[in-house]
Structures are given as C-alpha cells and as structure tokens.
Amino acid sequence: MTEVSPVLDRLDADLDESLERLFALLRIQSISTDPAYAAECLKAADWLVADLRSIGFEASVRSTPGHPMVVAHHEGEGPHVLFYGHYDVQPVDPLDLWEDDPFAPSLKEVAPDRQIIVGRGSSDDKGQLMTFVEACRAYKSVHGKLPCKISILFEGEEESGSPSLKPFLKEHAEELKADFALVCDTAMWDRETPAICVGLRGLVGEEVTVRGADRDLHSGFFGGAAANPIRILARVLSDMHDDDGAVTIPGFYEGVEETPEDILKSWEALGQDARSMLAPIGLSELAGEKGRSALELVWARPTAEFNGIYGGYTGQGFKTVIAAQASAKVSFRLVHKQDPDKIRAAFRAFVRERIPADCTVEFTPHGGSPAIQLSYDSPLVTTAQAALTEEWNKPAVPIAMGGSIPIVGDFQNLLGMDSLLVGFGLSDDRIHSPNEKYELSSFHKGQRSWARILDALAKSTTAE
Amino acid sequence: MTEVSPVLDRLDADLDESLERLFALLRIQSISTDPAYAAECLKAADWLVADLRSIGFEASVRSTPGHPMVVAHHEGEGPHVLFYGHYDVQPVDPLDLWEDDPFAPSLKEVAPDRQIIVGRGSSDDKGQLMTFVEACRAYKSVHGKLPCKISILFEGEEESGSPSLKPFLKEHAEELKADFALVCDTAMWDRETPAICVGLRGLVGEEVTVRGADRDLHSGFFGGAAANPIRILARVLSDMHDDDGAVTIPGFYEGVEETPEDILKSWEALGQDARSMLAPIGLSELAGEKGRSALELVWARPTAEFNGIYGGYTGQGFKTVIAAQASAKVSFRLVHKQDPDKIRAAFRAFVRERIPADCTVEFTPHGGSPAIQLSYDSPLVTTAQAALTEEWNKPAVPIAMGGSIPIVGDFQNLLGMDSLLVGFGLSDDRIHSPNEKYELSSFHKGQRSWARILDALAKSTTAE
Incomplete structure (x- = not known):
C-alpha cells in the first residue's frame, strides 16, 4: 500500500x-x-x-x-x-x-x-x-x-x-x-x-393552457356568464397547495421518504435557518410545508412551483377583456423515489378535474427527471x-x-x-x-x- | 314644424x-x-x-x-x-x-x-x-x-x-x-x-401586484422555502369566488337589488338562455352565480373578473425561476347602488389579508363608476x-x-x-x-x- x-x-x-x-x-x-x-x-x-x-x-x-x-x-x-x-x-x-x-x-x-x-x-x-x-x-x-x-x-x-x-x-x-x-x-x-x-432533486416541468371562449370577450357583455380561463387557472393553481403548504395532488408524496433524524440534526448544526436563508433575498418566512426546516424544504422535500403565468391583457393600462385562454408554467421538484411520469399524470388529472365542461386544457411537457x-x-x-x-x-x-x-x-x-x-x-x-x-x-x-x-x-x- | x-x-x-x-x-x-x-x-x-x-x-x-x-x-x-x-x-x-x-x-x-x-x-x-x-x-x-x-x-x-x-x-x-x-x-x-x-353596470378596475423576494430566484435553490408571488396571487384570485360562483369579498353585495319579477319575465320572453348566449362564442355553461338566468347575470348582477395576469417566465420553453412579482388586472362590474369606493376598499382589504408577512402588495386603480x-x-x-x-x-x-x-x-x-x-x-x-x-x-x-x-x-x- x-x-x-x-x-x-x-x-x-x-x-x-x-x-x-x-x-x-x-x-x-x-x-x-x-x-x-x-x-x-x-x-x-x-x-x-x-x-x-x-x-x-x-x-x-x-x-x-x-x-x-x-x-x-x-x-x-x-x-x-x-x-x-x-x-x-x-x-x-x-x-x-x-x-x-x-x-x-x-x-x-x-x-x-x-x-x-x-x-x-x-x-x-x-x-x-x-x-x-x-x-x-x-x-x-x-x-x-x-x-x-x-x-x-x-x-x-x-x-x-x-x-x-x-x-x-x-x-x-x-x-x-x-x-x-x-x-x-x-x-x-x-x-x-x-x-x-x-x-x-428531480424535476418535472409542465406548461398548462386553459381555453374558454373561442375569442377574447368584452367583460361587460359576458362577465358573469362566460367562463374566464384566468379564474379557472387561478383556482387550479390555488388548489394545488393546502393551507399548510403541502401539495394536494393525490399521490404526490408517494416515494417521498422521511430524512433520518441524525441527518436532520447535522443539517440543523449548520446554523442555516429561515432567517439566514431568506434575509439575503429580502424574505423572512418559509413558504413550504409547515414544520420543516429551511434546509429540509430545499434539500429533501418535493415542491410544486409556478414559474410563469400569463393571460388576458398584460400591457399598460386596462382592458376589460375576458381572455380566451390563460397559461402557466408549473414545475415540480422531486425527491427520493418520486416517479416523474406518475407526477405528471397525477398533475394532469388534477387539472382536468377542475376544468368546466365547456372549456379545454392543453399540456406541454418540459422535461422530467427523477431525484x-x-x-x-x-x-x-x-x-x-x-x-x-x-x-x-x-x-x-x-x-x-x-x-x-x-x-x-x-x-x-x-x-x-x-x-x-x-x-x-x-x-x-x-x-x-x-x-x-x-x-x-x-x-x-x-x-x-x-x-x-x-x-x-x-x-x-x-x-x- | x-x-x-x-x-x-x-x-x-x-x-x-x-x-x-x-x-x-x-x-x-x-x-x-x-x-x-x-x-x-x-x-x-x-x-x-x-x-x-x-x-x-x-x-x-x-x-x-x-x-x-x-x-x-x-x-x-x-x-x-x-x-x-x-x-x-x-x-x-x-x-x-x-x-x-x-x-x-x-x-x-x-x-x-x-x-x-x-x-x-x-x-x-x-x-x-x-x-x-x-x-x-x-x-x-x-x-x-x-x-x-x-x-x-x-x-x-x-x-x-x-x-x-x-x-x-x-x-x-x-x-x-x-x-x-x-x-x-x-x-x-x-x-x-x-x-x-x-x-x-358600473365598473371598478384594479391592478394588483404581489412582490416576494427582491430578485428572481432559482427554484432549485429556493423552491419550497421562498414565497412565490404567482402562488400567492393565484390563491387570492381563487378565494374571490365561492363554489357557486358568488363573490366572497365581505360587503360586496351591499346595494345590490333583486330585479322585479315582471322585468325578469320580459327578459325571459326575449328567448335568450345560456345556450343561445354562449354557443356563439364556443361555450355552453353559465359561469356566474348559480340560479340566475343568463340575462340577469349580465344585466343585473355584479361580477369580479380577471382581465389579465402575468408573472415569471412567459417566453418559449421553460425557466425554473421563482418570480419576484406577479400582477393581475381585476375588475368588478357593479349594479344598482353598489358603491365603487367601498368595493375598491373591500377588495384591497381582502387581498392584504392574504399576503404573507414578508411579501408586499401594491394596487393601481383603473377607474371606478357606479351603476x-x-x-x-x-x-x-x-x-x-x-x-x-x-x-x-x-x-x-x-x-x-x-x-x-x-x-x-x-x-x-x-x-x-x-x-x-x-x-x-x-x-x-x-x-x-x-x-x-x-x-x-x-x-x-x-x-x-x-x-x-x-x-x-x-x-x-x-x-x-
């Protein structure tokens, strides 16, 4: 030797x-x-x-x-x-x-x-x-x-x-x-x-587009009667987290393991907390699942994040329009044994359930990799x-x-x-x-x- | 003459x-x-x-x-x-x-x-x-x-x-x-x-911008820990309607009168229903308060509509970003004696209640008029x-x-x-x-x- x-x-x-x-x-x-x-x-x-x-x-x-x-x-x-x-x-x-x-x-x-x-x-x-x-x-x-x-x-x-x-x-x-x-x-x-x-962490990316009427509508003529894709999309996205910051998509936490106590303790010993992690970016409150430390949230917990959203009139001023469609870019950070294909399918089913019968939804996949x-x-x-x-x-x-x-x-x-x-x-x-x-x-x-x-x-x- | x-x-x-x-x-x-x-x-x-x-x-x-x-x-x-x-x-x-x-x-x-x-x-x-x-x-x-x-x-x-x-x-x-x-x-x-x-109907227009971190964040580093303004905004917008399509902002229906029966009947005689109103725009289901006719919804009931929404990455492809801010253009159609100033104030209070302590919200008024x-x-x-x-x-x-x-x-x-x-x-x-x-x-x-x-x-x- x-x-x-x-x-x-x-x-x-x-x-x-x-x-x-x-x-x-x-x-x-x-x-x-x-x-x-x-x-x-x-x-x-x-x-x-x-x-x-x-x-x-x-x-x-x-x-x-x-x-x-x-x-x-x-x-x-x-x-x-x-x-x-x-x-x-x-x-x-x-x-x-x-x-x-x-x-x-x-x-x-x-x-x-x-x-x-x-x-x-x-x-x-x-x-x-x-x-x-x-x-x-x-x-x-x-x-x-x-x-x-x-x-x-x-x-x-x-x-x-x-x-x-x-x-x-x-x-x-x-x-x-x-x-x-x-x-x-x-x-x-x-x-x-x-x-x-x-x-x-792994990643699943999805773009989701909700479509309502076949054209942009005047909200005066149709407001209150016609489906508003932004409203539908906001409800879908809102429904994806419960009040404790957990993701509500059925089956989402399948394959997620609890991190061993001794590892959690070793992370704790690093001295990183919500304040020290978030203060440099002007924040102070953990936004993820309640009861988890800052490091556990970013290292060992999965997330559903909204990376972009757009629909309707987004220029200067105001336009009383009901948009024909609205879109969001949604991504999931995966941990442990979460299956990207299952997560993608569960997300799509979750969204489809919330789309009114006279509206449609379209998905575009953007990559998927396990943790x-x-x-x-x-x-x-x-x-x-x-x-x-x-x-x-x-x-x-x-x-x-x-x-x-x-x-x-x-x-x-x-x-x-x-x-x-x-x-x-x-x-x-x-x-x-x-x-x-x-x-x-x-x-x-x-x-x-x-x-x-x-x-x-x-x-x-x-x-x- | x-x-x-x-x-x-x-x-x-x-x-x-x-x-x-x-x-x-x-x-x-x-x-x-x-x-x-x-x-x-x-x-x-x-x-x-x-x-x-x-x-x-x-x-x-x-x-x-x-x-x-x-x-x-x-x-x-x-x-x-x-x-x-x-x-x-x-x-x-x-x-x-x-x-x-x-x-x-x-x-x-x-x-x-x-x-x-x-x-x-x-x-x-x-x-x-x-x-x-x-x-x-x-x-x-x-x-x-x-x-x-x-x-x-x-x-x-x-x-x-x-x-x-x-x-x-x-x-x-x-x-x-x-x-x-x-x-x-x-x-x-x-x-x-x-x-x-x-x-x-009258109108109150508001632009609302939710701000989180002081910069755009990498969702890998901060996803699950840092506030996501799109998520906050989606929740706010989603909360504004109940499952029956009614607006949930406290005091919103103050000043709204029921339309006389004979007027409702004369409207009914016009032969307009959900199908005939919505079919030309590719829709079929009334999206407003349940139990009201199509004409009553657009002529005699107030609404909350989302006319535009934007935040984060909205270009081609995908970017795993947590945006620093997200905005929506929101408008309310008012009827009868609803007070635009009260509606605006009630809306702002409703939103502020839902903004996490480390985030901020800004409102830009876009017009207001009674019915x-x-x-x-x-x-x-x-x-x-x-x-x-x-x-x-x-x-x-x-x-x-x-x-x-x-x-x-x-x-x-x-x-x-x-x-x-x-x-x-x-x-x-x-x-x-x-x-x-x-x-x-x-x-x-x-x-x-x-x-x-x-x-x-x-x-x-x-x-x-």
Whole structure:
C-alpha cells in the first residue's frame, strides 16, 4: 500500500506550478454557447489531452456534433472510477462589470491569508477539474502509479445544454462505465466546511393552457356568464397547495421518504435557518410545508412551483377583456423515489378535474427527471467523508441540493453508476457572473482532498 | 314644424359619402391606452372638429392632461341635448388574429343583403357616434337648421379609464349641461330589434401586484422555502369566488337589488338562455352565480373578473425561476347602488389579508363608476322607444347592459342629467377583439333612427 502523505507534500511543493497550469487553461476562451469560440473550445480540449498525457494517461480528443469530449484512461489497482468535469465556460458579458480581463487570470490577496484566483472558469469548472488532475499528477510522480483505475471525461458543452452528452455516453458506454463516478462541479458548505452532495432533486416541468371562449370577450357583455380561463387557472393553481403548504395532488408524496433524524440534526448544526436563508433575498418566512426546516424544504422535500403565468391583457393600462385562454408554467421538484411520469399524470388529472365542461386544457411537457439520492451510509459516501474530514479538520457534511445536475442522472440511467459529488466551490464564487473567482484554498486543499479520497477509496472495501 | 321624411331620404341618398367619412375616421389609430398613439388621438379629435364645423357646429379641440375632448354646439328650437361618444379605440393585439389591417377599414358582403364595416372602432365607438353626426348633417342640409339645440362631447379616453373626464365636466359644467344626454355606445337586442338601455353596470378596475423576494430566484435553490408571488396571487384570485360562483369579498353585495319579477319575465320572453348566449362564442355553461338566468347575470348582477395576469417566465420553453412579482388586472362590474369606493376598499382589504408577512402588495386603480338605472316609463324613454319602433318596424325593448359607460354616471352626478342610451351595435360585433365590425344596416338605420328621435324629441313634451 502506498502512502498519501508524500503525495500531499508534493502538492504543497508544486502549488505554484499547478497554478501556472490552471492559468494556462483559464486563458483559453472556451465559451461553448457562442459558435464564434469553437476553435477555443477545441484548444482547451487539446490542452487537457496534452496535460493528461504528460501524467501518463492515454488521452484523446473525441469529436461530437458539437464541441469535443476529452476521454482519458489510466490503469490502477483500486476501484475503477470515472471522473467528470467540463472545460467550457459561460459567456463573459456584461464585460464592463469585470474588474480585469476575464481571460487574463490572476491571483489576488483579498485578506491576510486569503487569496483568490480570478477569471472566467476559475470556479466553474476549470479550477475544480484541475484539483483532480493535480492530485493524479502528484500521486503518479511520487508513487509511479495511481491508486485507482481512473477514467476521465471532460465535456465541452455543459454550459450550453449538453446536447452531445447522452448520445456520447450511449455510444461509449462500455468504455466509460466504471464502479462509480466522481463529479467535481459542486460547492462546499462554507469556506472551511467540506460537503458531499448525496441528494439532488428531480424535476418535472409542465406548461398548462386553459381555453374558454373561442375569442377574447368584452367583460361587460359576458362577465358573469362566460367562463374566464384566468379564474379557472387561478383556482387550479390555488388548489394545488393546502393551507399548510403541502401539495394536494393525490399521490404526490408517494416515494417521498422521511430524512433520518441524525441527518436532520447535522443539517440543523449548520446554523442555516429561515432567517439566514431568506434575509439575503429580502424574505423572512418559509413558504413550504409547515414544520420543516429551511434546509429540509430545499434539500429533501418535493415542491410544486409556478414559474410563469400569463393571460388576458398584460400591457399598460386596462382592458376589460375576458381572455380566451390563460397559461402557466408549473414545475415540480422531486425527491427520493418520486416517479416523474406518475407526477405528471397525477398533475394532469388534477387539472382536468377542475376544468368546466365547456372549456379545454392543453399540456406541454418540459422535461422530467427523477431525484438522485445516495444512501447516507453507503461506503462510497462514508469513505469520502472521512478523507475530507481529515483534510479540512472539520466534519464533512452530507448535504443535498435543490437543483438538478443532469449528468448524475445520465450516469445512473445510461451507465448504471452512482456519482460522488465533491466540489470546492463557494456560493459567492460568482459563477456565470462577472469577476468569477475560486479560493486559492479551494484549489490547494481541493487537490489534497482528491489525493486523500483516491487513496482512501483504494484502501476501502468499495474497491470491488 | 319640420318634416323628418326628407331627412331620411337624404340619409339614404348620402349613404356612400357617409361611409367614406366613417372610413377616414377609422383609419386614424386612436388607441388611447398606449401613449405611443397620442398623436393619432389628437388627429382623430382634429378630424371630428373639422367635420362638425362643416355641418355648422361651433366646434373645438379642448386639451386635457390626457387625450383631448371635442366640444361642439349648434343652436336649435327644441330641447337642449348633449350627445356623447368617444373617438378612442381599444388596442389591436393580438394583431395576427386580424384578417385585415385593423386600421384599413372596408365594407364586406357577408350574405346577400348583408354588409359589414370591418375595422377597429367600426362599432366601438366611431361607427356609432357617426350615426348621430350624419343625422345632424342631413337634417341641417335639408332644413337649414337642427330640430334641437345640440351640444356634442366626444371623449378620447373612454377605453383607458377616462381620467380627464370628471375634471373636464366639472370645469365646463355650465357649457355642457343640457336637458338630457344622448349616448350612442350601446347595442341593439338583435339585428332587427332596437333597444334602449335603461340599466348599466358600473365598473371598478384594479391592478394588483404581489412582490416576494427582491430578485428572481432559482427554484432549485429556493423552491419550497421562498414565497412565490404567482402562488400567492393565484390563491387570492381563487378565494374571490365561492363554489357557486358568488363573490366572497365581505360587503360586496351591499346595494345590490333583486330585479322585479315582471322585468325578469320580459327578459325571459326575449328567448335568450345560456345556450343561445354562449354557443356563439364556443361555450355552453353559465359561469356566474348559480340560479340566475343568463340575462340577469349580465344585466343585473355584479361580477369580479380577471382581465389579465402575468408573472415569471412567459417566453418559449421553460425557466425554473421563482418570480419576484406577479400582477393581475381585476375588475368588478357593479349594479344598482353598489358603491365603487367601498368595493375598491373591500377588495384591497381582502387581498392584504392574504399576503404573507414578508411579501408586499401594491394596487393601481383603473377607474371606478357606479351603476346607472333609469325608470322604465320615463317620457324620455317612451318617446325614443316610439321613434325607434317606427324606424325598425319592431318594438324597441327596454333592456339593461352588462358593460359600464362611466359617462352616464358622471352626467348624472356632475351635470344632473339623465342619459338616453340608444345604440346600434350588435353583440357579435367583436368590439375589443380582432376583426371588429359594424353592420352596414346599423350604420344606415342608426342615422335614420337619430333623425327620427331628434325630430320626436323636438315635438314631444320632454322639450322643456
């Protein structure tokens, strides 16, 4: 068995060089959503292939109908892991809000003992993915081998909807399938507290349109007699929650599990409450199911949300019209074992029941994905948790996330792999915004964290 | 005493020329609710002044803080009447549902012996007001004088809440006060049956905006925890009606009278029921208070209607956003002695009660007017009834109207005048909707009707 401590020493010693490498990658303007930057995306992929080859990976650029993937493999004794990251970045506009050129990365001291790496992609996701690459480089250079069998997949379209990802995973399923995936695209709880994301809410989107009369009506002539689609839609939406904030659609909570008491307690210990969560956005009261904490509501409870509504006259002034139709965009965040298809069907039945006989309703589906939930006590989670706790000197929290990360669902559905989500971003990293940054401590201790995690995974019984 | 029959002959002979004049007025895009069309509103006022002067009226454009009024006077021997109409029109969106340019009026033959005038404002109210102007023109040209002393008031803000009307009436009360008003902004019972409107619902308009967080939120991060203004608004609107279609706002029915049995019976005799009222617009079920007839619902019962709603993401596709705010345009049709101010206050209290402590609500008033109710057997009504019956060869019906014409209340309250409401629109004129039209028979026999009414009023005892 190899030792991890000399690897950690090597990472400490090579920090400046690893920063130089990161800066070289950050200088490449790999904005995936804008076709004008296609050559830059290819350049980033080429750069990564060259860097991975320098470590000893068998690496190649793989073309897709969009921007290319980078795929790399390296033999190892431990379990086979697939590491995922993305080399593409968000556009940089509005450019005038950046303090520096977004593609001229630099290190800035913002407080004594606190430096940040500034530049587009520093946190999302180039800085994060390089923590893993640097851990591999140091391990290889110290021990001449890697602790696990490691495959790597770097995507170049994450910021533009990942159109090529699913077909690519399907086509290369055999090559990419590993024991589990490691994904570095998430955040820590705070600057000192590492986190593992074990739960991701799923999503069902629906657009619903209620139609009444075959034209817009004058409310003077028909008001009081003719169906008003806005009134019908408002009643439908209103009926979807009871007075305690629970969703009333029959069967909605099927598959929703209660979160274990000890996990709820660990979340409580994080000190986040309604006030601290909502004050920064100008609110103070929890709007979800009564009797649940703020974190439980966004991490472990399903929701019905109304994301948009429109009907009738919406311009300046007033128009006494009864609209012929009204529409709403409705989405459901799913948890645990809720079935997106069942939820969609139950929602539609719920709406149809409330449509008068002389009106009609139409539904347009907008995506559907189940929630992802790792067991809180799976060896994968507990092994990584121990490694992170050791590195950061603070217990690593198993958290959940309110949003969805489609790649995790794809790994599960297409490759049958669980994903371990460990990242070192912070909620104030300004990803997708001007002046994106990554903490130097995230970059440095992130490298050390991966070295420890790979080492621990190799030594654990999760190996087979 | 002058004779009316040569005036009627003149109207018949000049029909084509009167159509040309109407088309010229219809081409002016006098949409009052959209500030972008202010110059067009002024153009319509100027056009009317020029036309009235050509008849011999002393006419002028009178500026207001909003769109201008047109005021005109002409001497005459009979009673002094004030004729009212409005030259402004409703917006034309959705434009793609118009078969022709809304402001390129044309005459279309839709059946043998049936032609319609198509264009925005053809029925509401340019076509209607020109029936009166043409009657005056013919009378003057045949007899060299008018049968009554006639004042005219054309408003340019009727479709946008008439903000300048009350101050204008107050300021010019002495100039505008007449024995009674003639208003041409109502409909016939059907294409052959003339009607006099003795009841008009009042109107209270309100725009309500619910605000939650101080920015749009990602529903993944905050869904289930943060207030959703669309959800709050939907609940408020939904709560405004009970399951029997009655309005639940406390005190809402104060001042509402039951319609006399004999009037209800006379309405029943018109043969209008839910099916015949709603089938032409693709509906079949009465949506108002249960246990009331279709005509009673629109003529003698108050309503709460939702005329527009908007919030969150309303574009193509989907965005998992929790909007910072959501708005609705709400209006109340009032009857009998309901007090607009009390209704507005009760509505606002009703909404405020339902807004969570960390959210806010803002109200924008959009007009308010009480209902009007004339006695069924007043001499003004019976004289006009006889004249109309003669022109149309069918008894003129005293009806009520679901829409409101605030001017009638203002004439009553500010100038102490009753209003005679005679109009030649039809319920299928698509006013406020795409493809608005006016029957050529309405336009032609409307002119003849006014000639007869003016003549009868001059000869009747209502003169003093």
